[in-house]
Amino acid sequence: MPLGRALNAGMRQALATNDRVLLMGEDIGRLGGVFRVTEGLQAEFGERRVLDTPLAESGIVGTAIGLALAGFRPVCEIQFDGFVFPAFDQITSQLAKMTNRLEGAVPMPVVIRIPYGGHIGAIEHHQESPEAYFTHTPGLRVVSPATAGDAYWMIQEAIASNDPVIFLEPKSAYWHKGEVDTTAPALPLHASRVVRRGTDVTLVGHGAMVGTLLQAAALAESEGTSCEVVDLRSLSPVDYGPILDSVRRTGRMVYAQEAPGFTSLGSEIAATVTERAFFSLEAPVLRVSAFDTPFPPAKLEGTYLPDADRILEAVDRALAY
Numbered sequence: 001m002p003l004g005r006a007l008n009a010g011m012r013q014a015l016a017t018n019d020r021v022l023l024m025g026e027d028i029g030r031l032g033g034v035f036r037v038t039e040g041l042q043a044e045f046g047e048r049r050v051l052d053t054p055l056a057e058s059g060i061v062g063t064a065i066g067l068a069l070a071g072f073r074p075v076c077e078i079q080f081d082g083f084v085f086p087a088f089d090q091i092t093s094q095l096a097k098m099t100n101r102l103e104g105a106v107p108m109p110v111v112i113r114i115p116y117g118g119h120i121g122a123i124e125h126h127q128e129s130p131e132a133y134f135t136h137t138p139g140l141r142v143v144s145p146a147t148a149g150d151a152y153w154m155i156q157e158a159i160a161s162n163d164p165v166i167f168l169e170p171k172s173a174y175w176h177k178g179e180v181d182t183t184a185p186a187l188p189l190h191a192s193r194v195v196r197r198g199t200d201v202t203l204v205g206h207g208a209m210v211g212t213l214l215q216a217a218a219l220a221e222s223e224g225t226s227c228e229v230v231d232l233r234s235l236s237p238v239d240y241g242p243i244l245d246s247v248r249r250t251g252r253m254v255y256a257q258e259a260p261g262f263t264s265l266g267s268e269i270a271a272t273v274t275e276r277a278f279f280s281l282e283a284p285v286l287r288v289s290a291f292d293t294p295f296p297p298a299k300l301e302g303t304y305l306p307d308a309d310r311i312l313e314a315v316d317r318a319l320a321y
Contacts, residue, residue: 004037004174006148009182010155011038011075015045018073021159024051024060025077025113034079035115035174057087064110065095073109073159081116081171082125088133095164096139107162111155116144117208117258118290118305119172121298128295129259131206134166135236135268142236143189144168146210148178150233153185161189168235170208190234192242198228201315202246202253204269206232209256209306216311225315235265243269244277251282252318256306261289283321286314 001009014021023038029052032039042050053060057078064074078084084091091112098108118127134142141163145151151169158165187193195210196217203213210231217227228246232238247253253273255266270285288306296304 001148001180002175002177003145003148003151003170004035006152006178006180007037007155007169008039008041009180010152011159012041012044014075014156014159015041015049020071021073021075022049022051022067023075023077024053024064026053026055026060026079028052028077033077035171037169037174038077057083058090061087061090061095061110061112065090065098065108068108068110069106073111075111075113075159077113079115080122080126081114081128081130084112084114084130091134091140091166092137096137099163100139108164109159109162110164111158111161111167112164113167113169115169115171115174117170117172118295118301119208121301123298124295127298127301129257129290131168131235131259132264135265140164140166140236141190141234142166142168143234144170144207145233146170146173146207146231148176149180149186152180152182154189154233157185157189168207173208173211176211187233190237190239192233192239193231194228194242194246195231196227196229198226198250200226200250200252201318202228202230202243202250203256203311203315204230204232204243204253205256206235206265207258209258212306212308213256213311216308216315219308220312220315225319227315232269238269238272240272240276243273247273247277248280251280253281253285254288254311254314254318255285256288256311256314258290258305260292261287262292264289283318286318288314
């Protein structure tokens with residue numbers, strides 16, 4: 001099924017399993033969300049479980065915090081990535097700190113769903129990659145599925161978490177189809193995964209970039225280079241085990257992301273891999289990212305965002321050392 005439909009099925013299962021779960025956001029009920037990810041859920045579970053909210057992101061998250069304190073498990077949808085910033089104070093000053101402030105006495109099971117990333121030809125404030133703001137904030141868990149199968153299970157695992165989870169949904173992948181096994185999750189919520197085996201260079205990324213890395217790996221193979229691809233899945237905490245195991249075998253690593261490169265998630269992962277696998281590296285850990293500018297008009301996004309060619313250029317530079 002498509003990734004967006006897998007998210008829908010995962011939330012349906014969570015709503016059916018636990019009557020303390022509720023969904024809230026702008027136009028998520030009767031409309032089914034701008035990407036139709038919540039389509040049909042209000043009709044099935046009613047307006048008290050799937051709530052259409054005012055256009056007020058700070059109010060949505062603030063209300064969710066109160067609901068969590070009252071024993072509910074709210075799932076908030078932020079309509080587009082660029083709209084999360086009015087709620088930023090609630091997320092970073094309150095939601096992320098509440099459990100620590102109360103010395104662990106009160107869980108804070110709030111999920112904030114954020115469609116993020118580019119490749120949909122949208123206007124300003126509708127194509128952003130804000131993950132670094134949230135991975136920098138202690139108290140938040142941050143995850144991003146790259147496949148429909150992960151989307152189905154990771155949303156349920158996020159809703160079951162007693163900690164707040166920023167759930168980043170790669171909007172350009174909503175329509176990408178994949179197999180979904182509804183019998184058991186493949187991996188825990190915060191595990192990274194090798195999605196393609198290789199021997200020469202390790203490619204690491206998250207969200208929609210995983211598909212681009214796989215394209216680059218396929219092109220590299222046709223030129224005689226074997227690339228291993230690792231899907232990060234969890235951005236905070238990061239599961240470094242599979243990444244380090246891979247780098248110690250290949251000796252080279254390239255991290256790719258849609259976000260700008262300066263002080264980004266890729267910066268942190270590159271530094272950590274260098275610290276922990278320094279004597280296994282045959283070349284510096286290289287990063288491929290968007291440029292350090294605001295997201296441009298849609299007609300320039302193909303230049304702004306990394307593609308397979310830019311990733312292969314980094315692979316060639318890594319192999320040249």
